[in-house]
Amino acid sequence: MNKLIKIIILLFITFLINKFSYAECLSDQKIKEIVNAAPLAPITGINGDITLEDAYCSQKKYINILKSLNGKPIGYKVGFTGKSTQERFKIKTPATAILFEHMFIKNGSSIDKNFGHRTLIEPDLMMIVKDSGIMNATNAIEASKHISSIHPYMELPALQIAKGEPITGAVIVAINMVATKMVMGPGILMQSNPEFIESLASMQTVFQDEMGTIIQKSPGSTLMGNPMNVVLWLIEEFNRKGITLKAGDRLSLGSVGKLFPLKENNKTYTYTLKGISEIAPKVEITIN
Numbered sequence: 001m002n003k004l005i006k007i008i009i010l011l012f013i014t015f016l017i018n019k020f021s022y023a024e025c026l027s028d029q030k031i032k033e034i035v036n037a038a039p040l041a042p043i044t045g046i047n048g049d050i051t052l053e054d055a056y057c058s059q060k061k062y063i064n065i066l067k068s069l070n071g072k073p074i075g076y077k078v079g080f081t082g083k084s085t086q087e088r089f090k091i092k093t094p095a096t097a098i099l100f101e102h103m104f105i106k107n108g109s110s111i112d113k114n115f116g117h118r119t120l121i122e123p124d125l126m127m128i129v130k131d132s133g134i135m136n137a138t139n140a141i142e143a144s145k146h147i148s149s150i151h152p153y154m155e156l157p158a159l160q161i162a163k164g165e166p167i168t169g170a171v172i173v174a175i176n177m178v179a180t181k182m183v184m185g186p187g188i189l190m191q192s193n194p195e196f197i198e199s200l201a202s203m204q205t206v207f208q209d210e211m212g213t214i215i216q217k218s219p220g221s222t223l224m225g226n227p228m229n230v231v232l233w234l235i236e237e238f239n240r241k242g243i244t245l246k247a248g249d250r251l252s253l254g255s256v257g258k259l260f261p262l263k264e265n266n267k268t269y270t271y272t273l274k275g276i277s278e279i280a281p282k283v284e285i286t287i288n
Contacts (some may be wrong), residue, residue: 024165048166091169185283
Protein backbone atom coordinates (compact mmCIF):
# COMPACT_ATOMS: atom_id res chain seq x y z
CA MET A 1 0.00 0.00 0.00
CA ASN A 2 1.58 3.25 -1.10
CA LYS A 3 1.84 6.34 1.05
CA LEU A 4 -0.96 8.26 -0.72
CA ILE A 5 -3.51 5.50 -0.15
CA LYS A 6 -2.53 5.32 3.53
CA ILE A 7 -3.07 9.06 3.87
CA ILE A 8 -6.49 8.83 2.18
CA ILE A 9 -7.56 5.98 4.49
CA LEU A 10 -6.34 7.90 7.54
CA LEU A 11 -8.27 11.01 6.50
CA PHE A 12 -11.42 8.95 5.93
CA ILE A 13 -11.14 7.33 9.37
CA THR A 14 -10.63 10.75 10.95
CA PHE A 15 -13.77 11.99 9.16
CA LEU A 16 -15.81 9.10 10.53
CA ILE A 17 -14.53 9.68 14.08
CA ASN A 18 -15.41 13.37 13.86
CA LYS A 19 -18.83 12.62 12.41
CA PHE A 20 -19.94 10.02 14.91
CA SER A 21 -17.97 10.75 18.10
CA TYR A 22 -17.87 14.50 18.54
CA ALA A 23 -20.83 16.39 19.95
CA GLU A 24 -22.99 18.10 17.37
CA CYS A 25 -23.95 20.91 19.71
CA LEU A 26 -26.44 23.44 18.36
CA SER A 27 -24.78 26.66 17.30
CA ASP A 28 -24.90 29.74 19.50
CA GLN A 29 -26.96 31.50 16.84
CA LYS A 30 -29.52 28.68 16.68
CA ILE A 31 -29.88 28.67 20.48
CA LYS A 32 -30.41 32.45 20.50
CA GLU A 33 -33.10 32.10 17.84
CA ILE A 34 -34.89 29.42 19.88
CA VAL A 35 -34.75 31.37 23.15
CA ASN A 36 -35.79 34.65 21.55
CA ALA A 37 -38.78 32.97 19.92
CA ALA A 38 -39.83 30.99 23.02
CA PRO A 39 -42.43 29.92 23.84
CA LEU A 40 -44.64 30.94 20.91
CA ALA A 41 -42.70 30.29 17.71
CA PRO A 42 -42.36 26.67 16.55
CA ILE A 43 -38.82 25.33 16.29
CA THR A 44 -37.40 23.70 13.19
CA GLY A 45 -34.01 22.33 12.28
CA ILE A 46 -32.98 20.21 15.29
CA ASN A 47 -31.66 16.87 14.06
CA GLY A 48 -33.68 13.97 15.41
CA ASP A 49 -30.48 11.93 15.71
CA ILE A 50 -28.88 14.37 18.14
CA THR A 51 -27.23 12.44 20.98
CA LEU A 52 -27.88 13.06 24.66
CA GLU A 53 -24.36 14.48 24.93
CA ASP A 54 -25.16 16.90 22.11
CA ALA A 55 -28.43 17.76 23.82
CA TYR A 56 -26.86 18.68 27.16
CA CYS A 57 -24.25 20.77 25.34
CA SER A 58 -27.09 22.67 23.64
CA GLN A 59 -29.06 22.92 26.89
CA LYS A 60 -26.08 24.52 28.61
CA LYS A 61 -26.04 27.30 26.01
CA TYR A 62 -29.82 27.68 26.36
CA ILE A 63 -29.52 28.01 30.14
CA ASN A 64 -26.69 30.54 29.94
CA ILE A 65 -28.95 32.84 27.95
CA LEU A 66 -31.82 32.35 30.42
CA LYS A 67 -29.45 33.17 33.28
CA SER A 68 -28.51 36.45 31.64
CA LEU A 69 -32.21 37.29 31.31
CA ASN A 70 -33.67 35.84 34.51
CA GLY A 71 -30.90 35.38 37.05
CA LYS A 72 -29.98 32.24 38.96
CA PRO A 73 -31.90 28.96 38.57
CA ILE A 74 -34.31 27.97 41.33
CA GLY A 75 -34.26 24.22 40.83
CA TYR A 76 -34.19 21.23 38.52
CA LYS A 77 -36.57 19.16 36.48
CA VAL A 78 -36.25 15.41 36.02
CA GLY A 79 -38.04 13.88 33.06
CA PHE A 80 -38.44 10.54 31.31
CA THR A 81 -38.73 8.77 34.65
CA GLY A 82 -41.00 6.05 33.31
CA LYS A 83 -40.45 3.30 30.74
CA SER A 84 -43.42 4.40 28.67
CA THR A 85 -42.11 7.94 28.17
CA GLN A 86 -38.60 6.62 27.52
CA GLU A 87 -39.93 4.33 24.81
CA ARG A 88 -42.17 7.04 23.37
CA PHE A 89 -39.35 9.56 23.07
CA LYS A 90 -36.55 7.10 22.28
CA ILE A 91 -34.39 7.83 25.29
CA LYS A 92 -32.87 5.21 27.56
CA THR A 93 -32.45 7.19 30.75
CA PRO A 94 -34.09 9.95 32.79
CA ALA A 95 -32.79 13.42 32.00
CA THR A 96 -32.60 16.83 33.64
CA ALA A 97 -33.37 20.47 32.93
CA ILE A 98 -33.21 23.77 34.81
CA LEU A 99 -36.04 25.70 36.48
CA PHE A 100 -36.18 29.49 36.96
CA GLU A 101 -38.35 31.48 39.34
CA HIS A 102 -40.02 33.42 36.52
CA MET A 103 -41.53 30.14 35.27
CA PHE A 104 -43.70 29.75 38.41
CA ILE A 105 -47.17 31.26 38.56
CA LYS A 106 -49.23 31.65 41.73
CA ASN A 107 -51.38 28.77 42.93
CA GLY A 108 -55.04 29.43 42.11
CA SER A 109 -54.28 31.97 39.40
CA SER A 110 -55.10 31.79 35.69
CA ILE A 111 -53.17 31.70 32.44
CA ASP A 112 -54.11 32.10 28.79
CA LYS A 113 -54.29 28.77 26.95
CA ASN A 114 -52.18 30.21 24.15
CA PHE A 115 -49.22 31.18 26.33
CA GLY A 116 -47.02 29.06 24.06
CA HIS A 117 -46.91 26.76 21.06
CA ARG A 118 -48.74 23.43 21.60
CA THR A 119 -49.44 23.92 25.30
CA LEU A 120 -49.88 21.01 27.70
CA ILE A 121 -50.68 20.33 31.35
CA GLU A 122 -48.80 17.71 33.34
CA PRO A 123 -49.59 16.44 36.86
CA ASP A 124 -46.24 16.28 38.62
CA LEU A 125 -44.63 16.18 42.05
CA MET A 126 -42.21 18.60 43.67
CA MET A 127 -39.83 18.31 46.61
CA ILE A 128 -37.78 21.07 48.22
CA VAL A 129 -34.18 20.42 49.26
CA LYS A 130 -33.35 21.18 52.91
CA ASP A 131 -29.56 21.19 52.62
CA SER A 132 -26.65 20.01 50.47
CA GLY A 133 -26.05 17.02 52.75
CA ILE A 134 -28.44 15.26 50.40
CA MET A 135 -25.51 14.68 48.05
CA ASN A 136 -24.13 12.06 50.46
CA ALA A 137 -27.39 10.06 50.66
CA THR A 138 -27.30 6.48 49.41
CA ASN A 139 -30.85 5.40 50.20
CA ALA A 140 -34.34 6.88 50.49
CA ILE A 141 -34.30 7.30 54.28
CA GLU A 142 -30.98 9.16 54.18
CA ALA A 143 -32.15 11.37 51.30
CA SER A 144 -35.46 12.15 53.03
CA LYS A 145 -33.57 13.74 55.94
CA HIS A 146 -32.40 16.41 53.52
CA ILE A 147 -35.81 17.11 51.94
CA SER A 148 -37.97 19.69 53.70
CA SER A 149 -41.34 19.32 51.97
CA ILE A 150 -43.42 17.65 49.26
CA HIS A 151 -45.86 19.57 47.04
CA PRO A 152 -48.59 18.90 44.50
CA TYR A 153 -47.34 20.56 41.36
CA MET A 154 -48.48 20.95 37.77
CA GLU A 155 -46.23 21.80 34.87
CA LEU A 156 -47.54 23.78 31.90
CA PRO A 157 -45.04 23.12 29.12
CA ALA A 158 -45.15 24.49 25.60
CA LEU A 159 -44.00 21.85 23.12
CA GLN A 160 -42.23 24.34 20.91
CA ILE A 161 -41.36 21.84 18.17
CA ALA A 162 -43.01 22.47 14.80
CA LYS A 163 -45.33 19.78 13.50
CA GLY A 164 -43.47 17.33 11.28
CA GLU A 165 -40.17 17.93 13.06
CA PRO A 166 -38.62 15.06 15.09
CA ILE A 167 -39.55 14.96 18.77
CA THR A 168 -37.10 12.70 20.60
CA GLY A 169 -35.96 12.77 24.21
CA ALA A 170 -32.65 14.30 23.21
CA VAL A 171 -34.33 17.03 21.16
CA ILE A 172 -36.49 17.90 24.16
CA VAL A 173 -33.46 17.92 26.49
CA ALA A 174 -31.66 20.30 24.12
CA ILE A 175 -34.34 22.95 24.63
CA ASN A 176 -34.37 22.57 28.43
CA MET A 177 -37.08 19.91 28.34
CA VAL A 178 -39.64 22.53 27.26
CA ALA A 179 -39.86 23.97 30.79
CA THR A 180 -42.17 26.97 30.36
CA LYS A 181 -44.73 27.63 33.12
CA MET A 182 -45.63 25.75 36.31
CA VAL A 183 -47.67 26.05 39.49
CA MET A 184 -46.88 24.64 42.94
CA GLY A 185 -49.33 24.04 45.76
CA PRO A 186 -48.82 24.05 49.54
CA GLY A 187 -46.59 21.31 50.84
CA ILE A 188 -46.43 18.84 53.67
CA LEU A 189 -43.35 18.11 55.74
CA MET A 190 -41.14 15.21 54.73
CA GLN A 191 -40.89 12.40 57.28
CA SER A 192 -37.88 10.12 57.53
CA ASN A 193 -39.35 6.76 58.38
CA PRO A 194 -40.04 3.64 56.28
CA GLU A 195 -43.83 3.94 56.58
CA PHE A 196 -43.91 7.46 55.17
CA ILE A 197 -41.46 6.62 52.39
CA GLU A 198 -43.64 3.66 51.40
CA SER A 199 -46.72 5.91 51.43
CA LEU A 200 -45.13 8.06 48.71
CA ALA A 201 -45.38 5.07 46.37
CA SER A 202 -48.91 4.05 47.37
CA MET A 203 -50.42 7.55 47.49
CA GLN A 204 -53.02 8.41 44.87
CA THR A 205 -52.68 11.57 42.84
CA VAL A 206 -56.01 12.88 41.56
CA PHE A 207 -56.23 15.23 38.57
CA GLN A 208 -59.70 16.66 37.93
CA ASP A 209 -61.63 19.52 36.38
CA GLU A 210 -63.91 22.18 37.90
CA MET A 211 -66.90 19.83 37.69
CA GLY A 212 -65.13 17.26 39.84
CA THR A 213 -64.67 14.92 36.89
CA ILE A 214 -61.56 12.80 37.41
CA ILE A 215 -59.29 13.10 34.40
CA GLN A 216 -56.60 10.87 35.84
CA LYS A 217 -55.86 8.97 39.03
CA SER A 218 -52.31 7.69 39.29
CA PRO A 219 -50.14 6.28 42.13
CA GLY A 220 -46.84 7.76 43.28
CA SER A 221 -45.20 4.51 42.16
CA THR A 222 -45.50 5.85 38.60
CA LEU A 223 -42.26 7.71 39.39
CA MET A 224 -39.65 4.94 39.17
CA GLY A 225 -41.49 2.81 41.73
CA ASN A 226 -41.27 5.56 44.36
CA PRO A 227 -40.65 9.32 44.01
CA MET A 228 -37.61 8.95 46.27
CA ASN A 229 -36.02 6.74 43.61
CA VAL A 230 -36.09 9.74 41.28
CA VAL A 231 -34.31 11.78 43.95
CA LEU A 232 -31.68 9.06 44.37
CA TRP A 233 -31.16 8.91 40.61
CA LEU A 234 -30.70 12.70 40.55
CA ILE A 235 -28.17 12.57 43.40
CA GLU A 236 -26.11 9.96 41.57
CA GLU A 237 -26.35 11.82 38.28
CA PHE A 238 -25.33 15.16 39.81
CA ASN A 239 -22.48 13.64 41.80
CA ARG A 240 -21.20 12.22 38.53
CA LYS A 241 -21.46 15.65 36.88
CA GLY A 242 -20.08 17.63 39.82
CA ILE A 243 -23.34 19.47 40.52
CA THR A 244 -24.41 20.08 44.14
CA LEU A 245 -28.00 20.45 45.25
CA LYS A 246 -28.46 23.23 47.82
CA ALA A 247 -31.01 24.44 50.34
CA GLY A 248 -34.18 25.69 48.69
CA ASP A 249 -33.70 23.92 45.37
CA ARG A 250 -37.03 22.87 43.87
CA LEU A 251 -37.04 19.39 42.37
CA SER A 252 -39.66 18.53 39.76
CA LEU A 253 -39.76 14.73 39.75
CA GLY A 254 -41.59 13.99 36.53
CA SER A 255 -45.00 13.22 35.10
CA VAL A 256 -47.26 11.24 37.44
CA GLY A 257 -49.16 9.60 34.61
CA LYS A 258 -49.84 11.35 31.30
CA LEU A 259 -49.51 14.79 29.74
CA PHE A 260 -52.69 16.40 28.45
CA PRO A 261 -53.06 18.99 25.64
CA LEU A 262 -54.76 22.23 26.68
CA LYS A 263 -57.76 22.29 24.35
CA GLU A 264 -60.48 24.20 26.22
CA ASN A 265 -60.76 27.74 27.56
CA ASN A 266 -62.31 28.72 30.90
CA LYS A 267 -61.40 25.45 32.54
CA THR A 268 -60.07 24.94 36.06
CA TYR A 269 -57.83 22.02 36.96
CA THR A 270 -57.04 20.76 40.44
CA TYR A 271 -54.45 18.21 41.39
CA THR A 272 -54.46 16.55 44.82
CA LEU A 273 -52.11 14.24 46.71
CA LYS A 274 -54.04 11.67 48.75
CA GLY A 275 -52.66 9.18 51.24
CA ILE A 276 -49.59 10.89 52.68
CA SER A 277 -51.21 13.24 55.20
CA GLU A 278 -54.55 13.90 56.91
CA ILE A 279 -54.97 17.08 54.90
CA ALA A 280 -54.61 16.29 51.20
CA PRO A 281 -52.62 19.15 49.64
CA LYS A 282 -53.80 20.39 46.26
CA VAL A 283 -52.86 22.85 43.54
CA GLU A 284 -55.18 24.69 41.16
CA ILE A 285 -54.91 26.55 37.87
CA THR A 286 -57.50 28.11 35.56
CA ILE A 287 -56.99 28.13 31.80
CA ASN A 288 -58.50 31.15 30.03
